[in-house]
Amino acid sequence: MMESACRVFTERGFSAATMEAVAADAGVAVQTLYFTFHSKAELLQAAYEYAVLGPDPTPPHLSSWWLAAEQDPDVIKAVGRLVDGTVKVFERAAPLVWVVRADEQARRAYDFNENLRVEGYAAMVDFLARKHPLRPRLTRKKARDLMLTLLGPHVFFVLTGELGWTVRDYRSWVKVAILNEIFGIDAAHPPGPHSTDTLAVGPEDPHR
Numbered sequence: 001m002m003e004s005a006c007r008v009f010t011e012r013g014f015s016a017a018t019m020e021a022v023a024a025d026a027g028v029a030v031q032t033l034y035f036t037f038h039s040k041a042e043l044l045q046a047a048y049e050y051a052v053l054g055p056d057p058t059p060p061h062l063s064s065w066w067l068a069a070e071q072d073p074d075v076i077k078a079v080g081r082l083v084d085g086t087v088k089v090f091e092r093a094a095p096l097v098w099v100v101r102a103d104e105q106a107r108r109a110y111d112f113n114e115n116l117r118v119e120g121y122a123a124m125v126d127f128l129a130r131k132h133p134l135r136p137r138l139t140r141k142k143a144r145d146l147m148l149t150l151l152g153p154h155v156f157f158v159l160t161g162e163l164g165w166t167v168r169d170y171r172s173w174v175k176v177a178i179l180n181e182i183f184g185i186d187a188a189h190p191p192g193p194h195s196t197d198t199l200a201v202g203p204e205d206p207h208r
Contacts, residue, residue, distance in 0.1 A: 001026045
């Protein structure tokens, strides 16, 4: 039911989506849907939480990719792990962000998860800064704000959903952007034995 709800809300938006449409997509009786979620707003809230967590309801900061990034002493590899793991969440949840923000009740789920993201990204910046210093004169708060923006569902959705970037384009670009803007690392010439063959500055141009 959750996958069907995510699909219907994403395709139709909150107003046009109906409990009947979700039930039909899921192959269940609409009464079953109402018995479980009571209202469309509750269903949307549950769908958004499902999209954020995925089939395995493990919070991002307890996920294997996050823990691996914490333990990796190399900031470039750690950023790569964090981007790869976070992008998987965005692929599920980013299209629903616009839907949940449009509904007052469902927005509570968005606000709750966004507060968790702010806290998580602050912790992320803290442990990354122990691996490599931040850019000169960049405060931890501003570094967190940059991380929230660059590695955020809004930028991801605009680039991949509206401007034609592939997920790989975004993933490669945001790794470079984080390393450069937050840590002052030139990803084209990183310190040490790092491979940059997947790092790019934007989508591939077929005319180049």
